[in-house]
Amino acid sequence: MLVRRRSWRPFIIFTLLFLYSVYGDELQPLLKFKSAFENSNAANVDVFRSWDVGAKPVCNFTGIKCNSNGLVSEIDLTGRKLAGTDLPFDAICSLPSLQKIALGNNSLHGAVADNSLKNCTRLQYLDLGANSFTGKAPDLSSLRELSYLNLSATGFSGTFPWKSLENLTNLAFLSLGDNPFDPGPFPTEFLKLDKLYWLYLSNCSITGKFPTDIGNLSLLENLELSDNDLSGEIPESIGNLENLWQLEIYNNSLTGKLPNGFGNLTNLKNFDASHNMLEGDLSELRFLTKLASLQLFENQFVGEVPEEFGEFQNLVSLSLYTNKLTGELPQKLGSWSGMSYIDVSENFLTGPIPPGMCKNNKMTKILLLQNNFTGGIPESYANCESLNRLRVSQNSLSGIVPVGIWGLPNIQHIDLSSNRFEGPVTMDIGKAKSLAQLLLVDNRFSGELPDEISEASLLDSIQLSSNQFSGKIPEAIGKLKRLSTIYLDENQFSGSIPNSLGSCVSISQINLAHNSFTEKIPGSLGSLSNLNLLNLSDNQLSGEIPASLSSLKLSLLDLSNNRLIGRIPELLSIGAFKASFTGNPGLCGGQNMENVRLCSSSSTNSGNSGWIRTLISCLIAGTLVLLVSLACILLVKIRKTDDHKHPLKQSSWNMKLFHVLSFTEKDIIDAIKSENLIGKGGSGNVYKVVLNDGKELAVKHIWSTTESGDRKIYRSSAAMLKRGKSRSPQYDAEVATLSSVRHVNVVKLYCSITSEDSNLLVYEYLPNGSLWDRLHTCKKIDMGWCLRYEIAVGAAKGLEYLHHGCDRAVIHRDVKSSNILLDENWKPRIADFGLAKMGQVGGDWTHVIAGTLGYIAPEYAYTYKINEKSDVYSFGVVLMELVTGRRPVEAEFGENKDIVKWVQSKIKRKESLVDLVDSSISEADLREDASKVLRIAIHCTTDIPALRPSMRMVVQMLEEAEPCMLTTITVTKDGENGHEGFRC
Template identity: 60%
Template structure:
C-alpha cells in the first residue's frame, strides 16, 4: 500500500510539473506573440513547440526547469509587455527588456512579480505613470531610465526595498517633485542615477549616509541650495555627477576625502569659492566644473595628476596660470578653460602622448607663443586660442594638422603667414584668424583643404592675390578677407563656390571687374566689396540676389545701376562710385546719357530676343515630345496620361482623386517656393483646402518610358529627388497633432507631388517678422512653443526610429486657423537607422544660417541634439521677437550669443524679453528663455532632450488670470490659477 501511495504521489508530482511546464510554455509563447522585431532576426526561432522552454533564446531555468530569468535586452523589440501572464511564472527573478522600442503602459499586474530581484525596462518608449511596486520587496536592481514614464513616480514604494543595490530612474519626464527622501533609507545602494527626472528642492542630509555608493548622478534637475557637508562621507564614490542644477555655495570642506573619485562633474551650477579641495583627488580622470562662479587659481597639484585625461573649467572667474604639467602624464583628451581670467602661457606638453583632441583656452589673458609641440599633435581636432594676448609666429605645422576641424586664433597679436602645410588639412572646416598680424600671401595650397566651410583672415596684413584655386572649395559658405592688403582681381573661379552665403572682401586694394559669376550664388546673403579699386559695370546678375547686406561703395565702378539695386534698403551701398549713373536719376546719381541708354536698350533687346528664341525652341521640343508620346500611346494602346502615368500612395483616407489635384497645379494657385519645391493651394470641390508641394525630379533616365512608383522607404527610384524621399519617409507613418499631415504622394518619372493639409495662417516666421506680422500675445506664443516642442518630441522619441528634422526654424513651423503649430518641411529629414550610431554623419551643412548648431561647423556629426539647438533659437524668437541674425547683435554675433550674454544676470535676461509682452508675464517668459539657453548650449551632450524641453515648458505655463492686485508702492501681483497644477 505504501509503495502504491509513493507511486501515486510521484504521478501527481509529475502531472503537476508537466502542467507547470505547459503553463510556462504558453506564457512564453504569449510573450512572443506580443512582441515583434526585425523580420531578418532569428531571435525567436528557438521559441517553438519542439524545444524545451529552457532552451528558448534569452531564457534561463533552475534545476527544476522552472523559468527564473528572461533577458531580451537590446533586441530591437516593439510591442507591449503582457505582465498579466508574465508574473504567473512562479520562479521568475529577472526581467531584462532594456534598450528596445517597447511601448504602452506598464500595468498594475507587475505587482504580482513578487520574486523579482532584477527588473530592467530602461531605454524604451513606454507611456503614462509607472505603477506602485511596493510588493516587489526583494528587488535588488531596478532600471527604468529613459523609458518614457511620466506623471508622479511612486517613490514611497522604495521604502519596502531595503535590499536595493542599484536604482536608475533618470531621463523620464516625471512631475516635479522634491528630491525623494525615501532614497535615504536604501543603505545598500552602490549605484544611484536620478538625472533629468524633474527633481527639485534641496538634497537631504541623509544622502551622506549611503556610504556604499560608488556612482551618484542627479544632473539636469532643479536642485537648489548647497551640497550638504555630509556628502564627504561617501568615500567609495568613483563617479559623482551633478551638473545643470542650481547649487550654490562652496565645494564642501572635506571634499578631499573622496580620494577614489575618477569622474567628477559639477558644471552649470552657481558654485563659488576656489578649487583647493580638489587638489587631493589624485585619481581623477575627468574633472569638469564649467559654468559656475568659481574663483582663485587652478591648483598647481592638478598638473601632477597622473591619470587626468580631460579638464573643463570654462566660464568661471579663475585667475593665475594653467599648471604647466597638466595633461603631460596620461593620454590626455581635452582641456577647456575658456572664458576666465587666466594668465601665463599655454602648457606645452598636453599632447605628449599624441591623443589630444581639443585645446580650448579662448577668452583669457594668456601670453607667449603657441607652443610648437602642437604642430605635431596630429590627433588635434579643435584648436581654439582666440581672444588672448598671444604673440610670436604661428607654428607652420599648425596649419596642416590632418585631423583639425577648426583653427581659431583670432583676436591676438600673432604673426607669420598661412603656411603651405595647409594642403594637409583635409578635415579643416573653419579658419578663424581675424585681428592678428599675419602677413604674406594666402597660399595656393589652401585649395587642397577641401573641407573648408568658413575662412576668416580679416584685419591682418595679408598681401598678394586671392588664389585662383579657391574655387575648388565647393563647400565654402563664408569668406571674410576684409581689411588686408590684397591686390589683383577677384578670381572668376570663386563662382564655383555655390554654397557661399557670406562674402566680405572690403578695404583691400582689389582691382578689375566684379566677376559676373557672383550673381549666380543661390544662397548669398551678405556681399561687401566696398573700399577697393574695382572697375567696370555692376554685373546684372547681382540684381537677382536677395541680400541682407550689400555694399559696393567707394570703388571705381561705371555704367548704369541695375534697377533692382535701387532699393531703399541698399541706400548708400553704391556711393563713392562717381562713374555710376541711373536711368531714373535716383539716389543722387546722374542720369545715364542717351547713348548709354541706347546701349542698354540694344543689349536688353538682344537678351530678350535670345530668351524668346530659347523659349520657342523649348516649346517646339516639348511639342514634338508630346506628339511622339501620343503616337506611341496610340500604337501600344496606352490609356490617357492622367490615368496611366501617375502613382498614388495614400497615407490617410482620401476624399479626392489625383485628377482633382493635378488640375490645380497652376500658376494662379502658387502660394510659396520652398527649398525643395513650389507649393500650391488646392481647393477641392467639397470646399476643403489642401497644400501641394510640387517637386521636379532629378537625374531622370534619358530613354526610360515607363513611370515609377513612390518608394515608401525613401529608396531612390527613377529620378525622384532626395528631398522627396526624405519627406515621404519621415511623414508617411507619422500621426501627431503638431506635425503637418501628409495625405498622399503622387509620383511619375518626371514629377512628384506631396499633398498636405492646408494651414491658413502661414508660418511662425511670417507672424513674428514679416509684412504679414500680427501681434501674438504671450499665451499664444507659449502655446505655439509647447505645441511645436511636442511635435519634435514625437519625432525624436515617439517614432519607431527617431526622425531628425535637421532644418528646424520658425518658417518651418506652420499655424492652423486657431494658431496651433505644425512642424513642416521635412526635405532635409533623416530617419535614424538601427545599424547607425547615435551620431549621424552628413557631408554638408544641413539647415539655415542662424539656426545651425555649432557642431555642424567642425564635425558634421549630428544627432537629435542638433534639432534641440535649432528649436532653442525658435524659442528665443518667440520670447524676444527678434530674428536670429540682427545688426544690433554686433559683428559675427547672432541671437544665441546675445541671449546667452543677457542670461548672465536676472536683470539682463528680463531685458531680452519682447517689450510687447506684458510685465505680468515676464517671469514665465524668462523661464522659457532659460530653457532656450539650455537648448542652445555649445556641447550637444549638455542640451536637454526634447522630452525634457516639453516638461520645462509646461512648468512655465502662464497663470490663468483672475485679477491683478496693485500694492502701495505701485507694484503688480497676479492673482490667478494654473490649470495644470
C-alpha cells in the same frame, strides 16, 4: 513461432505525461506572454521561433534560463527590438522560481497595471528601461528580494510610488532617471537603502534641496542627480561617500561652495557639476588625484586652478569654461596622461599655454577662448597630429604660429582670431586635409596666401579680416568646392579678383572690402547661385558692373567707393540696393539710387555731353510737372464724386501723442488706402505710411462700429467696443499704459488717432518683418546661430521689461514669432498687444483662453487663470523655433503633438539635444551653443508654471549661453532689408 511485438504506446504516453508534469505548468505562462508580441513586428519572428509548443523544453527557448531544478529562473529579452503592448506580467509572475525579468531597450508600450508584478515575490532583477510605456509605474512593494531595478527612460509618468521602495532593503542598483514624473522633493525613502552602490535619478523632476543625509549611503559608487531642479548647497555629508567614483549633478540650481571634506572623495574619477550657480574656489579638488574627467563649466567659481592638477596622471578631460577663474594654468597640465580635451574658455586666466598637453599625442580639442593668455602657441603643438580643434581667440597671444600647426592632418578648426599673431600662413596649409574653418580675424598676419591653400579641399570658411595680408588671391582658390564663406576685408590684397572664384559653387558670402583690388569685377560671380552677400566696397575696381550679377538673390550688395562706370544693371537698380553704389562717379542709375547720378535715356558707357543731358532733364522735369498737375486735378474730382470709397469716414478725429511727432493726423489718415495695406490681423488692418521726409510708419486700423456695404469690420477685444458707441474707459487706460513703455526691444507706439467709428494706432515701422516670416515662410533667410541668439536675447529683454520694469506688469498673452518684429539692423521688438493685460507680477487674471495654437501654456487646459509664467512658456516655444528651425505645430510631430511634446519625446529616447538643432547651423561649436539655449527653452516650457523661470532669470541664462565668439559684421543698409549680421 509467433513473436509478439512490444507496444511503444505506453512508453510515449508516460514520457509525455512526465514532460508535462515538469514543463507544462511553465509553458502556458510563457505562451501567454509570447502572445503579446505575436503581431508586433518581423523581428519577433526570429526571437520567438524557438518558442514552439512541444518542439523542445522551455529551458531551451531563446532568452530563457532555468535553475538546477529545470524551472524558469530568468527571462532576458534585452535589446531584441521587440514591440508589444499590455504585457501580461501577471502570467510570468506565476512562474514560481522566476528571479530575473530583463526587457530593457525595446519598444514596449502601453500601461503596466499597478498590481501586475505583485506575485513576482522572488524577483531579484527587474529591467524595463528604455521603452515607451505610458501611465504610472507599477507598485513594487512586494518585491522584497529585489536587488537590481532599472526603470530609466521607460516613459512612466505621474507620481512615482517612492514609498513602495522603502522596504526593498536588498536594493543595490537603482535607476529611475529620464522619466517625466511629477515634480517633487528628493525621496528620503532612499536614504534607508544602505546597500545601494548605484543610484541614478537624473532628469526625473526632483525639486528642492540636495538631501543633507546623502552620506548615509556609504556604499555608493555612482550618484547621478543631473537635469533636475535641485537647489541649495551640496551637503558636507557627501564627503562620507569614499567609494564614490562618479558624481553627476549638472544642470541644477545648486549654490554655495564645494563643501569642506569634499576632498575625501579620493576615489572620484568623474565629477560633473556644470551648469549650476556654484561659487568659491577649487581648492577642495586638489586631493582628487584619480580624476579622469572634471566638468565644472557654467558656474561662478573664482580663484586659481590648483597647481596639483598638473600632477593628475589620469586626467583626460577638463572643462571649466564660463567661470571667473584667474591666474595661470598649471604648466604640467596634461603632461602625464593621454589628455584629450580641455576647455577653459570665458574666464580671466593669464600666463602661457601649458606646453605638454599634446605630449602623448591624444589631444583632440584645445579651447582657450576669451581669456588673457600671453606668449605664443607652444612649439610642441606642431606635432600634435591628433588635434582636430584649436581655438584660442580673444586672448593676448603673440608671435609666429609654429609652422606644423597649419598642416596638422586631423585639424578641422583653427581659430586664432583677436590676438597679436604675426607672420605668414605657410604652404603647409595644403597638408590640412581635414580643415574646414580657418579663422584668423584681427591679428597681424602678413604675406601672401599660398597657392597650397587650395589643396585643403574641405575648407568651408576662410576668415582673414583685419590683418596685413598682401598680394593676389591665388587663382587656384576655385578648387575649394565646399567653400561657403570668404572674408578677406581690411587687408592689403591687390591685383584682380580671380575669375576662378566663380567656381566655388557653395559660396554664400564674399567680403573683399577695404583692400586694393583692381580691374573688373569677374562676371563669373554671377553664376554663384548660393551667393547671399557680396561686399567689394573700398577697392579700386573699374569697368562696368557685370550684368550677370542681376541673377543673384542677394540680401547684401556693396560695391561702393570704387572706380566703376556705366549704367547700373536694371535688376540691381532697386530700393534694396539704393546705397550700394555710392562713391563711383562713373556710374549712373535710376531715381531711387542714393548719391548716383541719374541715367539719361540715351546714356552710353562714356556718358553724354552736358548740354544733351541738361536738355533731356528739362524735358523730363516739364513732363513730370504736367503729369502731376493733371493727376491732382483728377484726384480732386474723384474725391468729390467718389468720397464713399475712402476707407475712413470724414469725421472729427482726436490725436493723442505719446512722443514728439513730425507729422499730423491728416498725414496718417490720407495714407490709409488699399495700396498701402501690408498686413491683416485679428484686430485690424496694418498699413505702411511713408511721410514726405521719408520716415516710415506702421498704422493699425481698428474699426469700432459696423458699417453697411462690403467693408470688413474689426473689433478690438481689448477695447470691448460696442456698436455705434465710443471706446470703453478700459481701452483708453490700456493704450495709455502701453504708450508709456520705453524699451529698445518693445515696439514704439507714437500716437493714437480715434474717431467715433475708428481707432488708429501709429507705430514705428520694422522693415525686416516678423521672426516667423524669416524662419518659416518664403521670406525665410539663412540665419546663422549668432543672429538667432541676438534675436532671442533682445526679445527676452523686451519681455523682461514688460514683466518687471513697468509700474504694473504687462502680460502679453500672445507671445509668438509673428509678434516679434525685426528692425533694419535685425534687432527684435515685441509687438501686437491686442490681448495684453496689466496687473502685478505673480497675480492671476481670469479670462477666456487667449493666444495662438502651439504657444498656449498647458494650464489653459484646466484653468483660465494666467500670469507672467504663461508668457514664459510661449517664449520657450519661440526659443525652440529659433534653435530647431521648426514651426510650433507640424504634421511630423504626430497627432495632438506640438514642438514642446516633440522635444520632450526626443529627450525620453535619450537623443542628443545637439541633434535637434536646425541642420542649417553646421558648425559643431555653434550647434553646441544652440543646444544650451534649447535647454533653457525646455526649462521655460515645463508643465508646472511655478517651476518655470522668470523672464529676468531667462535673460540671465541666455546671457550665460552666449556663443563662445560673437562678433558683429559692419552694418550695411540695403533699403527694405538693411541688416546688421553676426558671425561666430
